[in-house]
Amino acid sequence: MRKLLTVTMAAVLLLLALGPAARAGDARFWPVGEPGGRPKVVRAWAPPASPYAPGHRGVDLAAPIDAPVRAVAGGRVSFAGEVAGRGVLSITLPRTGGPPLRTTYEPVTALVRRGAKVRAGEVVGTVQLPTGHCPPAARSCLHWGLRRGAVYLDPLSLLGPSALHGRPSRLLPVWGWAWLWT
Numbered sequence: 001m002r003k004l005l006t007v008t009m010a011a012v013l014l015l016l017a018l019g020p021a022a023r024a025g026d027a028r029f030w031p032v033g034e035p036g037g038r039p040k041v042v043r044a045w046a047p048p049a050s051p052y053a054p055g056h057r058g059v060d061l062a063a064p065i066d067a068p069v070r071a072v073a074g075g076r077v078s079f080a081g082e083v084a085g086r087g088v089l090s091i092t093l094p095r096t097g098g099p100p101l102r103t104t105y106e107p108v109t110a111l112v113r114r115g116a117k118v119r120a121g122e123v124v125g126t127v128q129l130p131t132g133h134c135p136p137a138a139r140s141c142l143h144w145g146l147r148r149g150a151v152y153l154d155p156l157s158l159l160g161p162s163a164l165h166g167r168p169s170r171l172l173p174v175w176g177w178a179w180l181w182t
Helices: 004-016 161-165
Strands: 040-044 059-062 068-070 075-083 086-093 101-106 108-110 123-127 141-148 151-153
Touching: 059 075, 075 101, 075 108, 086 151
Parallel strands: none
Antiparallel strands: 040 059, 059 141, 068 123, 075 086, 086 101, 101 141, 108 123, 141 151
16 A cells, blocks of 8 residues: 555656646647757747736747648647637647646637647648737747646647657666565
């Protein structure tokens, strides 16, 4: 019983330490760019000091017009339509706590409808014409956001180490834990 409790506690602590990435499936896919590649971040996440303060509530990724947009993690399409003249696509990620995490992509032409279930890496839309949101360094870009309820989070936190750094994860030995499996 003690071993089972210790193993369970270790697993819970590991999930908490990994943050939303582990609970969202440790995403391996960037929303744009070549599969296995890493697009250029042209504008980083800059959280506002308060709900109505200025800031950047997502990241902007360089992407040409008509580039395919992939779901970073599997989930259900919660919105696919226009907001203020630009296409927006939101995907709710199941089993990510309460309220669940939700990723948002814009400006996009959605290739999926509200209510559709999508897999991680599935093409869900294409980048639309620029709408003036992209910084001068990029002619066109994809704005990628992440929210839990009304709280904006850094969408890069969804990506696993191999997607962020472009190299596979490495397992390291853990000394002194052999008694857990005996």
